[in-house]
Amino acid sequence: MSSNQGTNQRVISGMRPTGRLHLGHYHGVLKNWIELQHNYECFFFVADWHALTTHYEDPGDLQQHVTEMVIDWLAAGVSPGSATLFVQSRVPEHAELHLLLSMITPLGWLERVPTYKDQQEQLREKDLATYGFLGYPVLQSADVLAYRAGMVPVGEDQVSHLEVTREIARRFNHLYGREPGFAEKAEAAADKMGKKAAKRYRDLRKRFQEQGEEESLEVARAMLDSQQNISLGDRERLFGYLEGGGKIILPEPQPRLTPASKMPGLDGRKMSKSYGNTISLxxxxxxxxxxxxxxxxxxxxxxxxxxxxxxxxxxxxxxxxxxxxxxxxxxxxxxxxxxxxxxxxxxxxxxxxxxxxxxxxxxxxxxAEDPALVRSIIVEGSEAAREEARETLEEVRRAMGLDYLR
Incomplete structure (x- = not known):
């Protein structure tokens, strides 16, 4: 199955809640988010569960940290009118998808993630012999795959994490993509595009599958991406049908490499709270x-x-x-x-x-003077994110045979 299908105009990115942000965050992450929100459908989230993978013994004032960080996002120019801002723990579908994906993820995939042993070495004072720490790449995968995002902005050091996500999506699609009556459902989905578009889709599919025309494949993909009158599930079904495979339930996200942060700290080292060399926003x-x-x-x-x-x-x-x-x-x-x-x-x-x-x-x-507004932005964004994640979970449950009481 190709890794290029799906909602390529959707971007997701998250940040652990550490309280107030500094200039390193602004130049390294937020300025990129501000640019992306005007060109893509963006989901930006507070990764509060991820904070517990390394700080479960002393979570600190998570609520305060979340609020302060979201205020800094908004103040920097991240707009709730242009992007969906939400808190990870307010979307329980992340946890359910994490659980379901953990059922199919080989242990060796997690143990070979480079940062697994690196962080254990760097944080030797902490007991990180926990499932939460070992399994956080699966939770990261759930964060991305719940929204079937096409792109994830990452630094070069995070590409290996995203590759785990891609492998998990690939394995899931291989195991569960052959739904009963797939071809009939794909044909019905094509009809929903309208007579002219359906005819063109079938022609492009035939030319790709019978003559191997890569150009026809790319044209058909672009056509599906631009369709407004079909559901996300039907869109993924048509992507899989186009290429002769099964339904692409969880599209493989692509990394969008972000420039390495060049924000030096007050002592010449990289700006970081752990070095005490920051200027807060x-x-x-x-x-x-x-x-x-x-x-x-x-x-x-x-x-x-x-x-x-x-x-x-x-x-x-x-x-x-x-x-x-x-x-x-x-x-x-x-x-x-x-x-x-x-x-x-x-x-x-x-x-x-x-x-x-x-x-x-x-x-x-x-x-900061209007906490009710900040809370409403978080609540509304979390509800909007949950609607999207819920749709993915319905597809995942159906594929895994878990929809029998629904």
């Missing part, structure tokens, strides 16, 4: 100034009259994010000739960060 302007003014610089530049090397200075890494090329050229010359001091170099950076954060902080203040 809601850090007050005065504190932003204080944090940047006290950043370490080139250790060889002891006195104001000593020339410096920007490439050895953490401040310079931030300039690469916030400062245009012509201004960087001036700052570079000033540093290497001792024409400017370190505080002179930091001033335009302080102003740029403050300017970026000002509108975000104003919106965050408005949302």
């Amino acid at each position: 809601r850090t007050e302007p005065a504190e932003v100034e204080s944090l940047i003014r006290t950043m370490p610089t080139d250790p060889a530049r002891v006195r104001r009259t000593d020339p410096g090397d920007p490439e050895k200075c953490p401040v310079w890494d931030l300039h690469k994010v916030y400062t245009d090329a012509s201004q960087r050229e001036e700052l570079y010359a000033g540093c290497t000739t001792a024409g400017i001091g370190c505080l002179d170099c930091k001033r335009p950076l302080i102003e740029a960060v403050q300017a970026e954060l000002e509108p975000i902080q104003q919106r965050a203040k408005e949302y």
Whole structure:
């Protein structure tokens, strides 16, 4: 079965609730979400169950963390009018699909996920010999497959997780895709497209299956993606029928590689809460100034009259994010000739960060003062997500023979 079928215009992505977000989250994830929401059907969720896979002993104030994170999403520009925002644990279909997928997932697939042993090593102080930790790639798979998403934005280090999802979907379709009366149901689904579209679909299918015309296959796929008057289940049935297989119940999602976050922290390392080197999206302007003014610089530049090397200075890494090329050229010359001091170099950076954060902080203040609005966004988004997940679960239960009391 091809991995390209399905709802390719649907995107899903999630984030563990860690409370207030910082500039690394904004530049590494949120700016990408904001762009995607205008071009695709997007589902963005708070992965609160995933937080428990490594922090089950001390979950902290999850409710507060969820609320603070959603406020930062909204303040950054993620819009509930353009994307569906929801909380994972408010959609119990994720848990049911996780359970059902775990029945068919070989243990070896989970043990070979690279981050399984890596995280156990990194978090040696925690007891991670739990099923929840071993099985979190199956829960991740359920998060994606519940919405039959075509694309998942991931960094290169997460591609292996998505490959597990693709393998699970492939195995599920192989085991359960041959529903009784499949061909008859596919033909009936084609008729729902209308007489002209149905005729064209059948012609393209025949040319692909009898003459091997790859172009006919691609045209037919595009045609199915654009159909508005058939259900998602019928669409997946027609994708499978097109290629001569069974029904594609769970489409294999494709990775959408996102650029590696280039947001350095205040000490030159990657910005991360665990390093304590962050600037929060809601850090007050005065504190932003204080944090940047006290950043370490080139250790060889002891006195104001000593020339410096920007490439050895953490401040310079931030300039690469916030400062245009012509201004960087001036700052570079000033540093290497001792024409400017370190505080002179930091001033335009302080102003740029403050300017970026000002509108975000104003919106965050408005949302923080209206918790009922934030709650309603989460509740409404979760209900909308649950409707979509429910439809997938009905197909999955039917395929696995679990719909006998419904």
